[in-house]
Amino acid sequence: MTESPFTRRGVPIWAQIIVWIFLVGLLAIVGVGLKRAQQGTVQPGHKIDDFTLPLFSGYELDGKSEIKIEDLRGKVVVINFWASWCKPCEQEAAELQAAWEEYGPTGEVIFLGVDYVDTEPEALVYLKKFGIDFPNGPDLATRISQYFRIAGVPETYFVDKEGVLQYVRIGPFTSIDQIRAQIDLLLK
Amino acid sequence: MKYAHALSTVVLLTITLFAQPVSAQGPTPTDDEVNKIAKQLYCPVCESTPLDVCPTEACRQWRDVIRSMLSEGRSEAEIKQHFVEQYGVRVLNEPPNRWVSYLVPGIAIILGAFMLLRGFQTWKRPGVMESVSIKKEARPVHDQYIAKMEEELRKRNESSH
Numbered sequence: 001m002t003e004s005p006f007t008r009r010g011v012p013i014w015a016q017i018i019v020w021i022f023l024v025g026l027l028a029i030v031g032v033g034l035k036r037a038q039q040g041t042v043q044p045g046h047k048i049d050d051f052t053l054p055l056f057s058g059y060e061l062d063g064k065s066e067i068k069i070e071d072l073r074g075k076v077v078v079i080n081f082w083a084s085w086c087k088p089c090e091q092e093a094a095e096l097q098a099a100w101e102e103y104g105p106t107g108e109v110i111f112l113g114v115d116y117v118d119t120e121p122e123a124l125v126y127l128k129k130f131g132i133d134f135p136n137g138p139d140l141a142t143r144i145s146q147y148f149r150i151a152g153v154p155e156t157y158f159v160d161k162e163g164v165l166q167y168v169r170i171g172p173f174t175s176i177d178q179i180r181a182q183i184d185l186l187l188k
Numbered sequence: 189m190k191y192a193h194a195l196s197t198v199v200l201l202t203i204t205l206f207a208q209p210v211s212a213q214g215p216t217p218t219d220d221e222v223n224k225i226a227k228q229l230y231c232p233v234c235e236s237t238p239l240d241v242c243p244t245e246a247c248r249q250w251r252d253v254i255r256s257m258l259s260e261g262r263s264e265a266e267i268k269q270h271f272v273e274q275y276g277v278r279v280l281n282e283p284p285n286r287w288v289s290y291l292v293p294g295i296a297i298i299l300g301a302f303m304l305l306r307g308f309q310t311w312k313r314p315g316v317m318e319s320v321s322i323k324k325e326a327r328p329v330h331d332q333y334i335a336k337m338e339e340e341l342r343k344r345n346e347s348s349h
Contacts, residue, residue, distance in 0.1 A: 011306045
């Protein structure tokens, strides 16, 4: 059967469907990206997935050169994001170290320093300058900070013994009591 | 034999005296050499500012790392790879050359070109459409109907003769 001369040749239906699927997919990707950007940091109540933090030489934990967060279940974990170029981080460095010295020996609390977008030599100078000796390591490929969706440094995340995030501190601590208050709450 | 021994001792002493300390470090790279690589990188802290013009302390540290690696004789590709391993692929001003990177724009271009082509095919025949619309008014509506009518008329003519 020959095609009628009156038939208008438009875009075939299958091409239109593909175009619409493509456009909807693109919009979905943009939407998810925007939603993620507006979400802010990981919120309290969120179960923290496993991640591995490689440790700087001299800042290992029990001789291990890397830490898997899953291995720390049963302990309160304080995850502090910092950088050597970050001036506000310097304000809380002494408080964090003092808190580590207070709670570290109990074996119930672990402090982890995650060095964000930094260079190792400068980071080591910083750690030495502030006498920090709790486990510290670089955030390789910014995977950990992307998981926590940090907005900057310093930020500190308190994870309970079950691996659930309980408190987020944006910005520096101004006193050791602020750190104590959160840890004591999680140790009860 | 005695002379040979003395000679070799003198040679060794001379070499020792004039020997220069060997270093893995090359000449200090110029700012231009550092910036050539730096402008291809973006610090995640200052996302919209290329590293070569970024004034922050973090970016200064990164430029120092580039300078240090260049003086160690590391290539541009090695330095960029180091930054990708340390800080992720988002530090590059251009995404890595992977086929996936071209998949979505590739599909979009092919689909767009196809739709444009079909659109042009329709638009470039307005004369045809006009003549068709004139004929449409003059001609009966349905070809099958015409054929049936003609068949009936033919039969009628045959029977009347």
